[in-house]
Amino acid sequence: MPVHRIVKILLPILIITFSVSVFMVLRASRPEQPPVKATERVWRVEVLEVAPQTLAPSLTLYGQVETPNLFKAAAPAESRVKQVLVREGEMVEEGQLLISLDPRDFLPRVEQARAEVTELEAQLRSERIRQRSDLDALQHERELLELSRQGVERARRLQTKKLGSESELDLARQELARQSLQLTSRELSIADHPARLQALEARLQSAAAGLAQAELDFERSQVKAPYAGRVASVEAAEGNQVSTGQQLLSLYNPANLELRARIPAPFLDELEQSRESGFPLIGLSGQDGRPVELRLVRLAGEAEPSGIDALFRIEQGSEWLRTGQIQQFTLRRKPREGVLAVPYSALYGEERAYKLVQGRMQGLQVETLGSYQPAHGKAQLLIRSDQLDPGDALVITHLPNAMEGLRAEAVVDE
Numbered sequence: 130m131p132v133h134r135i136v137k138i139l140l141p142i143l144i145i146t147f148s149v150s151v152f153m154v155l156r157a158s159r160p161e162q163p164p165v166k167a168t169e170r171v172w173r174v175e176v177l178e179v180a181p182q183t184l185a186p187s188l189t190l191y192g193q194v195e196t197p198n199l200f201k202a203a204a205p206a207e208s209r210v211k212q213v214l215v216r217e218g219e220m221v222e223e224g225q226l227l228i229s230l231d232p233r234d235f236l237p238r239v240e241q242a243r244a245e246v247t248e249l250e251a252q253l254r255s256e257r258i259r260q261r262s263d264l265d266a267l268q269h270e271r272e273l274l275e276l277s278r279q280g281v282e283r284a285r286r287l288q289t290k291k292l293g294s295e296s297e298l299d300l301a302r303q304e305l306a307r308q309s310l311q312l313t314s315r316e317l318s319i320a321d322h323p324a325r326l327q328a329l330e331a332r333l334q335s336a337a338a339g340l341a342q343a344e345l346d347f348e349r350s351q352v353k354a355p356y357a358g359r360v361a362s363v364e365a366a367e368g369n370q371v372s373t374g375q376q377l378l379s380l381y382n383p384a385n386l387e388l389r390a391r392i393p394a395p396f397l398d399e400l401e402q403s404r405e406s407g408f409p410l411i412g413l414s415g416q417d418g419r420p421v422e423l424r425l426v427r428l429a430g431e432a433e434p435s436g437i438d439a440l441f442r443i444e445q446g447s448e449w450l451r452t453g454q455i456q457q458f459t460l461r462r463k464p465r466e467g468v469l470a471v472p473y474s475a476l477y478g479e480e481r482a483y484k485l486v487q488g489r490m491q492g493l494q495v496e497t498l499g500s501y502q503p504a505h506g507k508a509q510l511l512i513r514s515d516q517l518d519p520g521d522a523l524v525i526t527h528l529p530n531a532m533e534g535l536r537a538e539a540v541v542d543e
Contacts, residue, residue: 172537176485176522177471185464186499186511190412192390192441194454196381200355202227204371205346208234217363221354221380228365228377230350239347242340249333256329260322263315270312277305358382361452386450388412388423388441388458396462397437400425403463412441413502414458421446423458459502469517470501470509474527482512483531485522490535493517 212229215221287297361379365371392400403410404425412423422445429438443450450456475482480497483490493516501509517523522539524531 169536171488172528172535173540174485174490174524174526174528174537176539177469177475177525179469179484179517179519179521179523181467181469181513181517181519183464183466184468184470184501184511186462186468187502187508188396188460188462188499189457190390190392190460191455191457192388194386194388194443194450194452194456196386196452198382198385199361199452200358200380202352202377202379204230204373204375204377205349206234206238206373208350208371210365210367210369210371210377213363213365213367215360215363215378217360219360221358221360223354223357225354226351227354227360227380228352230352230371232347232350235343235347235350238343239340242336242343245336246333246340249329249336253326253329253333256322256325260319260326263319263322267312267315267319270308270315274305274308274312277308280304352377354380356382359451381452383447383450386443386447386452387426388443388456389429389438390441390458391436392428392439393436394434399462400439406463408463410460410462412458412460414456415446419446419449421449421456421458425460459500462499465498465511465513468498468511468513469523470503470511471523472507472525473510475523475525476510476512477527477531482514483524484517485524485537485539488536488538490524490531490533490537492533 208230210228211231213227214229215225215227221227358380359382361381363378365375365377371377400410410425412425414421414423421443423441424444425439426442427440429440431437471482476495476497477483480495481492482495483492485491493514495512495514495517498511498513501511503509524537526540528535
């Protein structure tokens, strides 16, 4: 075999062998890399040192302002509006004239009723005079009747003695009958006097009632404020023709305003027990420096499955409110012992939280008692748990991947 052919075959083999040898030497002489160790991430969280307190939970409610004493003025009779002296929303004083109806629609009725009363009073006086006259005449009628009887007897004796005529006896008898009839008529008139008097008195009483009604309608035609208050609505204008009973305006006293709010069913038993124990249920609200204070005074007469309406008396701040207004307020409930006020971020779901134990998160069950509104600051949540002890570190940072045993460390404020 020629030499150049042998070289052509061995040269690639030698090159490959040399390259492998160089690679093995370089690999054996490279520096050793330290092994990669897996590290667990540590989450930085804020914690709250557990220090149980006695705090009052609160309940956020929404209520509507209303008044139990809304004065509604209506037209006493058909009339025309002469004057409207107030506008909606104005404050008025007690006795102030608000609306005036045309007096020409009322005065003729008053005069007519007064004339009827006067006429019946005159008839009553006449009846009493007639009764006194009948009583005086009755005795004379009886005396005349007795004289008529004596005349008949005398005429009969004369006729018996043939000294008198038959016609004279007949005339005496006629006079006796006429006098007897007149006496009977007088006695009937006297006996009928109580009935006539009663009828006239009844008519007079009816006429007096009509006069009183006419005068009352005239008085009510001048609508005046029964108390100091705010005009809620005006439903008439000058020149309008109004019918009987048509509403003219409404008025309310701001001092009598109430707020109606729905108490959820789960809180009813607690609030009833608080009321029975004498604990005052106070509601507080305020915006733009306008504080409003409420006090629960009674519950509505009817309930629904969702709860029951509660009526709150507005003890402070009624001047800022109007009927129909929706007001948000916080109801202060009875204080609870051994509770902790925490941010809402500390809670997971409805009744789960975490505390930090030896660098790891440990889950626990908590009881939520409601919100808590400090004097200054944001609203917080009141919780209580048998798994929390004083001095424990409660995690208040809300982690989306929170789980039992998660590594964490507390953030230290510098």
